[in-house]
Amino acid sequence: MRHRSQERIIGAALEVFAAHGYEGATISQITDRAAVSRGLISYYFASKRDLLEAVLGRWLDAMLGMLDDQGPEVPADQLLATVIDRALFGARGNLETQRLMLCLMLQPGTREVFARVERSREATVRAFEDRVRAIFVARGAVDPAVEEVLLRSLLEGVVYKLAVYEDIYPLTEVRNRLYVVYQLGEPGPLPLPPDTFHDTERLRAPV
Structure with a gap:
């Protein structure tokens, strides 16, 4: 479940980065795309840069x-x-x-x-x-x-x-x-x- 959650968030981040660019993308947009809570994203990834990595x-x-x-x-x-x-x-x-x-x-x-x-x-x-x-x-x-x-x-x-x-x-x-x-x-x-x-x-x- 941990792996699936991380992959879901990474996939959502990829889609948002592609649509808005890295600088224009927000954690809120990634949260909405992944349909997860902001707290869950923060649990796995401390920052947008960590998501980029x-x-x-x-x-x-x-x-x-x-x-x-x-x-x-x-x-x-x-x-x-x-x-x-x-x-x-x-x-x-x-x-x-x-x-x-x-x-x-x-x-x-x-x-x-x-x-x-x-x-x-x-x-x-x-x-x-x-x-x-x-x-x-x-x-x-x-x-x-x-x-x-x-x-x-x-x-x-x-x-x-x-x-x-x-x-x-x-x-x-x-x-x-x-x-x-x-x-x-x-x-x-x-x-x-x-x-x-x-x-x-x-x-x-x-x-």
């Missing part, structure tokens, strides 16, 4: 755990495709959360909180990085560490553009291009809505 931690754990269900026998190419697909599909399905996390990682008032949460999971972060680097070792990369950084930079860049240009970003075509770049063969189907981007268009933020 919990939200960031849950999101980071999900990102770092995207390969946890993939055993050691899974081929490197399949693992790489899994990283690409789960990063892109996860972003597409949770764009409000992605926008929030981008803001929290970059804003001066919350960046140090993200850095602290990331440091608190140092062993898990390193294990995920090593897992991705091992993929590139198996693929014969000259510098697996650089390949790991490059892959994450590419995916994070795609997520950023998707968050800004949601309605017209050509996610399927970008995914197909990543498969070509990494020589992963023909990509399988993903439950993504059809792209509305055309060759004659340019990415512009909606008004």
Whole structure:
């Protein structure tokens, strides 16, 4: 029951932060969204910043755990495709959360909180990085560490553009291009809505 209560509060905080921004969100809004008493929130989380740490931690754990269900026998190419697909599909399905996390990682008032949460999971972060680097070792990369950084930079860049240009970003075509770049063969189907981007268009933020 304790775990369920905490998860309910964290989920409500995530929704409120996404709707109003961290600075604009209030404990009262989170209380209403979670349908719990203010005293219960205060019992588990001493401040809004503590709630922010919990939200960031849950999101980071999900990102770092995207390969946890993939055993050691899974081929490197399949693992790489899994990283690409789960990063892109996860972003597409949770764009409000992605926008929030981008803001929290970059804003001066919350960046140090993200850095602290990331440091608190140092062993898990390193294990995920090593897992991705091992993929590139198996693929014969000259510098697996650089390949790991490059892959994450590419995916994070795609997520950023998707968050800004949601309605017209050509996610399927970008995914197909990543498969070509990494020589992963023909990509399988993903439950993504059809792209509305055309060759004659340019990415512009909606008004």
